[in-house]
Amino acid sequence: MKSSSQVSTNIVKLTESFSHSTVSAASSQVQKSSMALFGGLLGQYQKRRLLFTVEESNNNKGGSNKVGHPSALKMFDEMIWNSKGKQVVVFLDYDGTLSPIVADPEKAFMTKKMRAILKDIARLFPTAIVTGRCIDKVYDFVRLGEVYYAGSHGMDIKGPTKSRNHQKGNNNEALVLFQPASQFLPMINEVYKILVEKMKAIPGAKVENNKFCLSVHFRCVEEKCWSALAEQVNSVLKEYPKLKLTHGRKVIEIRPTIKWDKGKAIEFLLESLGYANSTSVFPIYIGDDTTDEDAFKVLRSKGQGIGILVSQIQKETNAIYTLHDPLEVGQFLRRLADWKKNKF
Known part of the structure; x- marks a missing residue:
């Protein structure tokens, strides 16, 4: 009781x-x-x-933006400098990050432009969507086989259906990696x-x-x-x-009540990708909700990568940078993809 x-x-x-x-x-x-x-x-x-x-x-x-949490777009070059020589891994919340917050949660659709940008990102970097939604539902929205899906706040994790060179294994079907709350x-x-x-x-x-x-x-x-x-x-x-x-x-x-959250989920995914306790990885986590703070805390405590809060108002956060809304998230991801392409 x-x-x-x-x-x-x-x-x-x-x-x-x-x-x-x-x-x-x-x-x-x-x-x-x-x-x-x-x-x-x-x-x-x-x-x-x-x-x-x-x-x-x-x-x-x-x-x-609150003092100490500048725009990720304005600080993009500094972020890229800090990632020099490291493998960038991208983690994204869904609602409010890739899609706008809407009255009906069944209609939280990404734009076609955002899906195209996300597909590009997933081809260039290990990419995971970490959401409170169940995997089946968020997959119906995203419909990309190149990404990892961590649903139910990370309590249901599956690997990509399409293997990329930065992802281990050649499975043709999504592998259930972890379900700690079954x-x-x-x-x-x-x-x-x-x-x-x-x-x-x-x-x-x-x-x-x-x-x-x-x-x-x-x-x-x-x-x-x-x-x-x-x-x-x-x-x-x-x-x-x-x-x-x-x-x-x-x-x-x-x-x-188990000790599992989005922070634990990204630690598990980094380990699955072969980057446990690695200094050669640069995780980027973008999210807008309270539950994303667990992931921001993990990155901050490790001094590893960056957290980016999506918010239109000032608030306390463990993120390093901010973005205003999904439109700015799309702009940031496009710039990240273009940087990677131009790098080679």
Whole structure:
């Protein structure tokens, strides 16, 4: 059973994910309605934290890159200099990075231009998509056999169906490399069915089964229903102590409590590529969400490669550089591909 303090903390995080996900929503009206909705559920410290979160989003309206986190486009030449003599490996989140954030998660399509750029990148560098989505779903969006796919926040990893010279093996079918949470599948499916029924009472809520984790999307949920949604999710989760609740951009994530995340996933992939503890590799990780911070932390702690945060607002991050949106991500990847081609 989870304590009431944990429930309250999760509600705060739910609100944080809303306020940080869109600048336009961070208005004085949102501030007032948020406090009214959550006021009865939070302690004084948590109320102050919630108030600060909404105000911070207001202050960042139209904000530029935070000091110490310059644009990856402006610093491209410096980045290339630091990668000299090393193998560049590219890691990419999907939603909000390769595709725009949309109201319906089933319609998060990449542009044709982005797919062409990504295909070029995958031919030139070892490339992996590391996402909270299940592999099958993100593959339907991407449809490129040259890349590694790490779905469910890295809990389901498969290799490329098309072997490149920088990837080991000549398998014609995607190889399941790692599934550390396979024993949780029955529990995940059970909770999914319960949440689907619970969310029928919350207009606009959508539950997505990502195989080894679940996502409760509230992008289309009215503010007046936030409290009810958070309480419904927590009422289910407190019966499953082996599952934990995290948050992203207008989404609540439900995952196994195992010590595995996107950071662990990129470490595993680097090892699979033969670069474990190597000083001759330069990983580049680009992502926009809270869950990508685990990968940024790994690269920063190793002093290896760079993390690039995709964000339109100023925020604390372990990334080194920033990009504004998927359009700038495409520009950065195109420049990276052109550099590689011109190198030879």
